[in-house]
Amino acid sequence: MNFSYSFFTLNMNSPFITHKATHLKVPHVLINIFLNKIIGYGQTVILPYYFYNLDEMNNIFKSxxxxKIFFSKIQKEKIKDLNEVLNRIRIIKSINLNIYSAVEMALLDLFSKMNQKYLHEFLSIEKREELITSMTLGIKSIDLLKIDLDKYKNWPVLKIKMSNNLKDNYYKVKFIFENYKGKIRIDANGSWSISEAKDMFKFLENYNIEFIEQPLAADSFRNLAELKQSTKIPIILDEDCKSIKDIKKISNYADGINIQAYKSGGILNLIEMFKEAKRFNLKTMIGCQAESSLGISALSHIASLADFIDLDGHLDFIDDKYYGVSIENGKITLPENYGIGVKINERQL
Incomplete structure (x- = not known):
């Protein structure tokens, strides 16, 4: 079993703006694991607002x-069991969570290919007949928003990023509902104070909002309790939900969670988080960052576990290195190849 890694940057068609950051270029780590002429692919993103200090970046390189040393030591071993490899990796000290997620993805791809199964089949996840993802629109001017609403008019659901400029938010919400007929989700990325959130929720109750994601900054549970009592609009938490341990607490303050591989330690952890959320009667959304088609394709294989899907992170890239999942007007079609199912885009090598 051979192991290699590389770094690459994907470029977006236009800046993607949220309350936290503006993205135009997104660094990725690619993991390749080889066995018996079969390659397993894994990836993760490195976002500035999660990896902002030198120590964390050093930890990524050290991981x-x-x-690399671990896989060189087991190179001649005849390993046929996925869990054996993962268990041995888990005991390696101080492995970065993002990097572990990418390695796990590559191993899942490898072993499902070796067993001639699609990833969802390998994981014993029933394939849903129809998978519908939202399209996320970043913070932008009315002129650019108008272009996007026309571009995505046939998508059944949009997720709209919001800032703490309430006047601007009010105007854009009115504009969206005048020009778009599908479902609307709101994502504040923790940008509102409790008073701003109360004002926004009161205003948004005049519209058919499916849910509001992370209205307050992370760890604002006392204010979340107050906010939840004052509204009928469902609240989904993202930044507050990093691991399975967070779910029980969240169930007292919100209606659902946004589950993402990059922050939760991989696809297998995500599957357990779906089960735990169901135990506490929480709705679930499977989300993403700006993953390539490789990452989005992998997540799409388990998307049938979620109540809501937000897997559009690859669509703005102009130089994606993979062909994988296809999305047309929000409808996800999984790749036809075994494993995750992606192919290398030779033009972008």
């Missing part, structure tokens, strides 16, 4: 080198 990759530790894994």
């Amino acid at each position: 990759l080198e530790k894994l």
Whole structure:
């Protein structure tokens, strides 16, 4: 079993703006794991507002080198069991969570290919007949918003990023509902104070909003309790939900969670989080960051576990390195190849 890694940057068609950051270029880590002429692919993103200090970046490089040494030591072993490899990786000290997620993805791809199964089939996840994802629109001017609403008019659901400029938010919401007929989700990315959130929720109750995601900054549970009592609009938490341990607490303050691989330690952890959320009667959304088609394709294989799907992170890239999942007017079609199912885009190598 051989292991390699590389870094690459994907470029967006236009800046994607949220309350936290503006993205135009997104760094990725690619993991390749080889066995018996079969390659397993894994990836993760490195976002500035999660990896903002030198120590964390050093940890990423150290984690990759530790894994390189680990795989070189087991190179001649005849390993046929996925869990055996993962269990041995888990005991390696101080492996970065994002990097572990990418390695796990590559191993899942590898072993499902070896077993001639699609990833969802390998994971014993029933394939839903219809998978519908939202399209996320970043913070932008009315002129650019108008262009996007026309471009995505046939999508059944949009997720709209909001800032703490309430006047601007009010105007854009009115404009959206005048020019778009599908479902609307709102994502504040923790940008509102409790007073701003109360004002926004009161205003948004005049519209058919499916839910509002992360209205307050992370760890604002006392204010969340107050906010939840004052509204009928469902609240989904993202930044507050990093691991399975967070779910029980969240169930007292929100209606659902946004589950993402990059922050939760991989696809297998996500599957357990779906089960735990169901135990506490929470709605679930499977979300993404700006993953390539590789990451989005992998997540799409488990998307049938979620109540809501937000897997559009690859659609703005102009130089995606993979062909995988296809999305037309929000409808997800999984790749036809075994494993995750992606192919290399030779033009972007």
